[in-house]
Amino acid sequence: MFKQKHVVLTGATSGIGIETAKLLLSEGASVIGIGSSDKSCAKAYKKLADLNRNIQFIECDLSDQSSIRNLVKLINNRFHKLDCLINNAGAIYLKFQPDKIGIEKTFSVNYLGHYLLTRLLLPNLMAAPEAVIVNVSSVAYKKGSLNLDDLRSTNLTATESYTRSKLAQVLFTRTLAKKLEDSSISVNCLHPGLIGTNLLSKNGMIGSILTCAHKFVGRPAKYGAIHVMHNARLLGNCNSNGMYYSISKPEKLLPHALDIKKADELWKLSAELCNLPVELV
């Protein structure tokens, strides 16, 4: 199904992302994989290029808006038309770390960076006859609470930071789906299951210990990739827009993720933080 389809996949260097890249490549896609450093990109390229040469990697720090803008320039040089964007990258920071504009980094990487990337790539997605955006959220959204005055707060626990970032991804999915209703692009989000990955690894020694525990309880990453691919295969299915899938099954969202006012406020604030117009042009 992905023969000659162009796909941008964030978080392609590790865990669910690298396994998704393998599946996309096996189905004939041309993939631009994104990782946070040259080193992680080179390592992942080495693993994947033996299987298939249709993969390129570009380094981009999703907590840095100038890095994202630079990434989009590089993508524009390579793929004018884009069939699929998979916003998969993610991290959990156990202690407060600010991004360059002072926003807490778990929120910045998991949500705000993807908001900016998606908006900047909309013209490329619109250039394809049909396109799909996949936001890898999490069941953790259920516990999320989003206070928009709190994005620079140093007082949140890691769980609060992570769950609100995943809630923000769901709210973003809903708003974007509505805005793209009359277009050829659909957008959905998903929970990929409990998967043993490196999500907690960016936290020094304690991160390494927690990563071992996470890998012990979670399933292998290839199982998460199956659910990401399920959403990517919604390409061309105009009946699925603004949906949330849990382990490949559509699931009703909890009321706080259907809060239109909050979703609208989040969209407006995100546009402001990214120096973008509120309306899609």
Ligand SMILES: NC(=O)c1ccc[n+]([C@@H]2O[C@H](COP(=O)([O-])OP(=O)(O)OC[C@H]3O[C@@H](n4cnc5c(N)ncnc54)[C@H](OP(=O)(O)O)[C@@H]3O)[C@@H](O)[C@H]2O)c1
């Ligand atoms: N694992 C689970 O149980 C689970 C459950 C629900 C949802 N999810 C979601 O699944 C997605 C994939 O995570 P994973 O579990 O596969 O974790 P992972 O193995 O740690 O992979 C995370 C990916 O995100 C990238 N990334 C992290 N920080 C970045 C940054 N600042 N800029 C650019 N890329 C960055 C990493 O790139 P580098 O390696 O280059 O830093 C890596 O490729 C995440 O959105 C996560 O929230 C996971």
